[in-house]
Amino acid sequence: MKQMNVTARQNMNIQTKQDVMKWFEALFSAAWVQRDTTSAGIALGNIIPLYGAKTAAMETFCRLLWGIFPVIAGNNQHTINIADVFRLIAEGTDPENENYWGDLTDFDQRCVEMTVLGGGLALANSEFNKYLSDDETEKMVVWLNQLRAVELPRNNWSFFPIIVEMGLCLSGHPYSQQVIDMHFARLDSYYLGEGWYSDGHNRPRDYYNAMALHYYGLFYSKLMAERDPERCKILRERASAFATDFLHMFAEDGAAIPFGRSLTYRFVQVAFWSAAAFAGIDTVQMGVIKGLVLRNLRWWAQQEMTDHRGTLTVGYSYPNPTLAEDYNAPGSPYWCCKTFLILILDETHPFWKAQEETLPDSRRIVPLVHSGQLVHHDRINHHHYALNAGQLPAKNYNNAESKYCKFAYSSLLGFNLERSRFGIELNACDSTLLLSEQDGYYRGRRASTESITTDDHIFTRWSPWPDVDIRTWLIPLESGHFRLHIISTGRPLESVEGGFPVPLPDFSQPVFDDQKCLLINHQNHLFSNIMDLSPSCKRESTMVISPPGSNIIFPCSSGVPILKYDIEPGIHILASLVNAGKGEFQECRESPEIQVGENQVVIKTNRTVYEFNISCK
Structure with missing residues (x-):
């Protein structure tokens, strides 16, 4: 597959699954070549957040995995060396390895980033079995289990242990239903009705509704439908109600209304719609969902969001550290990779077969x-x-x-x-x-x-x-x-x-x-x-x-x-x-x-x- 250049603003004609795959592979490759052998991560710059350089490098790597796991689970053609990717996972979760990511503490950024391994176990467990030894897998599971014993902020973070426990469950490892139930009870207490959550009690109602609370909820509802049907039904109903509101945040050219924190995650704005397609939400027609995702990706492809290396920068439409949050590291923008969940859908899926549709006529x-x-x-x-x-x-x-x-x-x-x-x-x-x-x-x-x-x-x-x-x-x-x-x-x-x-x-x-x-x-x-x-x-x-x-x-x-x-x-x-x-x-x-x-x-x-x-x- 021919590599795409992402080092400059360009009018990319992103219309097909292959186009999206090329774009992800280009973004991944530009970051991947920056890694070194001294850490199980990717260090992209010298702006170090409060959680330190080592965890910042881990963050870059783990956020890229939100795209990697759908790519391999969807049997996509690619040139990524998956064995090397799993080597970093094995090193980072092995306490005897010098590149070990470390033991968790309360309110730890690593609690955020480890979530993708739970998602990966749920989507692509066979790849873990292929590339990790039994001993390496056991060490990874022990490391993931630390999440049960630490304190987390009372907000969207409650989905992190849920996704990890789900991954353990679906991959045949011991898991804690008690942890799942406890954190869903917290999340339910944040629910406001009509599809909307607050991000914690009396906290903002912003893009975290879409890119976190509903994204993880739809992810869970698709994969746990047989094991937890009642809860999955509720999650789908809430997301369906939210969808009819959320589509109004997007303009006809694909641009979204920028509002709230974490705007540097850029096209994570449409990760909700990728999850909606994955979960089969039908409140909004699939052609409309496809249009929302692809128009937004095309809008972002026209922005100057990468540096000369092709790596994403902190900013919005251009590199702009003034926009950063105090929890942003150089690799933080790669949370946009959650949008690449659509790459797990094969070419015959209704999302890819549908004609791209414009936004439905709406009230003024x-x-x-x-x-x-x-x-x-x-x-x-x-x-x-x-x-x-x-x-x-x-x-x-x-x-x-x-x-x-x-x-x-x-x-x-x-x-x-x-x-x-x-x-x-x-x-x-x-x-x-x-x-x-x-x-x-x-x-x-x-x-x-x-x-x-x-x-x-x-x-x-x-x-x-x-x-x-x-x-x-x-x-x-x-x-x-x-x-x-x-x-x-x-x-x-x-x-x-x-x-x-x-x-x-x-x-x-x-x-x-x-x-x-x-x-x-x-x-x-x-x-x-x-x-x-x-x-x-x-x-x-x-x-x-x-x-x-x-x-x-x-x-x-x-x-x-x-x-x-x-x-x-x-x-x-x-x-x-x-x-x-x-x-x-x-x-x-x-x-x-x-x-x-x-x-x-x-x-x-x-x-x-x-x-x-x-x-x-």
Whole structure:
């Protein structure tokens, strides 16, 4: 099989199983040649996470195995030396070998990475028997059994011991049903209904629903259907319900709405759909599932996500360490290999036989109530984005406010990452309302004291200072969206409200219209507009230029149209019409009418009349 070059952005025509296989083999080979004989892993760089260099090298290797096991279980033609792969497994799980991965401790990253060996035993046990001796297999099983005795975070990690025990069970080794039952009980306690989990009690509802909680659930439901039919039925029902929501996170070109942490895992965004095909979920037609997976892979194949060696980098659409989490190592992005589960499906499987279908016709506005989002398919502006109520993870993840708390997230324009709290240019002011005590340090929405997501609007209440109370409404329109903020403040503040970011690859090209607060990038045919509709004040319109590497999709500087206004102590009403997209800018087709009463604001759009209570209670 001819090797594919993955060292540069290219329009790969990924349409067939062979195309996907070539891409995986190219990604695997580029990483595999970086290994050395001093560890049972692959060290790709010198950024060392808290869990150390040895475990980081193990992580790279183990994450590649999420693709290797489907490849060998699916009897695919390939050039990978499988015997060498199993040598590393044998070395890493042998306590007498100098390359031993080590004994587990509580909350250990190795608990994450060992999971793939459970999956491998379930999918390809015959290959373990072929390449490992009985003694090596026994040592591996003893090493896996350590997972029963350590403490794990109370979140999606509960699936790791489940998958390991499942692998032991299906490969004929002693396993613990008690461990399986205990961890499923924990996971059930995180279930919110209608297909949605939180990633632990009162934790985020983000891509971990798809790439972890449902992915492993579908994996289990397919392989344990005969042994655990009741539980597998529940897992499939939950995933089926989730699927009808989750498909709205993808645009027609395959791009997904970036939101939340761990975005550097890139096309793990569609791992759920690979698992859905593997498990035979039929809530969404197989041709639609195939289209979701392959369009997303094609979108990613056009991004600059590899270095000169062809190895994946930490970042999103380009190498960008600013995006990294504190648990990311150089090899962390290879968790995208979970998407290659489709390689276990033979050519006659309905997934490969189906014609690739476009997304089904959908409503213009789709509420995702459990994640606090309204997905807007803005067909007028060719813009696919989600209005967002905001979530605050219990752990203070890197750039959590940029990743979870903005008013909107766009598959077309991405979002900006904060570089500093000082100075508006570094503050990632896109899709936010930022406030400052005129000292250059800004605060935006972080935690909300109230949050309501309905079928046609989002309401949140937040307090950046003890004496500042802000109520925010987000309303999607036929094109663009309307924002309303009622601010009660006991202190004077500078306010800055931003629209969507637009890339500025050439400063001589963009056009900014300060009358409309409109930024146009003619080179990429993109625009962003935020129009002030405040009933009792006039805000200044200008543009902020964020530094290169701020936006997660575009590596160049980005421009954000903003509205500025100085607020005195008291109650203030700020309103705006926000519009962005691709193609020629068009004036918004509706301009909401605002009527302010003593305790009520009435918003009249072309379709709906909204009445909001604005009393201070």
